[in-house]
Amino acid sequence: MNRGRILVVEDEKQISDIVKAYLEKDGFVVTVAQTGRLAVSLLKERFDLIVLDLMLPDMDGEDICRTVRADSDVPIIMLTAKSDEEDRIKGLGIGADDYVVKPFSPRELAARVKALLRRAKGTKQSVSFNKGDLVIDSFRFEIRRNGSPVVLTPTEFKLLQCLAEHPEQVFSRLQLVNVILGYDFEGYDRTIDAHIKNIRHKIEEDPKNPSYIKTVYGIGYRFIGRPDED
Ligand code: CA
Numbered sequence: 001m002n003r004g005r006i007l008v009v010e011d012e013k014q015i016s017d018i019v020k021a022y023l024e025k026d027g028f029v030v031t032v033a034q035t036g037r038l039a040v041s042l043l044k045e046r047f048d049l050i051v052l053d054l055m056l057p058d059m060d061g062e063d064i065c066r067t068v069r070a071d072s073d074v075p076i077i078m079l080t081a082k083s084d085e086e087d088r089i090k091g092l093g094i095g096a097d098d099y100v101v102k103p104f105s106p107r108e109l110a111a112r113v114k115a116l117l118r119r120a121k122g123t124k125q126s127v128s129f130n131k132g133d134l135v136i137d138s139f140r141f142e143i144r145r146n147g148s149p150v151v152l153t154p155t156e157f158k159l160l161q162c163l164a165e166h167p168e169q170v171f172s173r174l175q176l177v178n179v180i181l182g183y184d185f186e187g188y189d190r191t192i193d194a195h196i197k198n199i200r201h202k203i204e205e206d207p208k209n210p211s212y213i214k215t216v217y218g219i220g221y222r223f224i225g226r227p228d229e230d
Helices: 013-025 036-042 061-071 083-092 106-121 154-165 173-181 186-203
Strands: 005-009 029-033 049-053 076-080 098-101 126-129 134-137 142-145 148-150 213-216 220-223
Touching: 005 013, 005 036, 013 029, 013 106, 029 036, 036 061, 049 061, 049 106, 061 076, 076 106, 098 106, 134 154, 142 186, 154 173, 154 186, 154 220, 173 186, 173 220, 186 213, 186 220
Parallel strands: 005 029, 005 049, 049 076, 076 098
Antiparallel strands: 126 134, 134 142, 142 148, 213 220
16 A cells, blocks of 8 residues: 655654654655755655655755745645744745654654645545544535534634644644634633533543543643544
C-alpha cells in the first residue's frame, strides 16, 4: 500500500529516522534529505507532502519553503524548535500549511500529515471518524452521529471542526477562544469548557469517557477520534 510520497528534510538523523519509520508504518514512501541542497535537488521529483525542518546546517528552511512555493502547492509541514519560530511562521506567511513544534511525538506528526493530505485533496468536504461513527460535513455544516443528524450551534461546530482538523494537537482554551472570536479574550476561556461539555453530550457515547474530545489537564483539549481511511 502506497499512500503517497513524502520528503522529510531534517538534518538531525535521530529525528528523521523516527519520522521515517512512523510514516512508513502508515504506508507512506519516505525520502529523507539531510541538507537543504539535497532537498532542493530532489524537488524535481513529485512528492505528495514535505516535512521541512526550519533550521538546517546549509540553508534556511524558509528559503526552501519559498523555493518550493515558487512552482508548487505541495502541502508543507514545518518543524520548528522554538516558540519564536512559531511566530515567524505565522507572521511571515512563508507558505507552510502547518507546523509542529519540537519536541513532538511522531504519532502527532503522522496524524497531522494525514489530516493535511485530506485537506489538500480538497474535494472531500466530509470526514468521518471511528469507523463512520462521527461524520463532520463541512460543506453542509452538518454533524452525523451513528447515521443520525446532530444539531450543533455554530460555535460548537467551529470548535469541533477545528479540533478534528488537527487530530492529536493540544489546543489551549485561549487558542480555542481565538478560533471562535478571532482574537484572544482572557475572560472568555472558561466558556470553552461549557461549549466542550455541550459538544460531548451531543457526540459522545459516554461524555465522561470521551472517544473524541479529550481533556488535557491544566492546558485544554485535543481530538482523539480516529479518521477513517478513504
Ligand atoms: Ca535542524
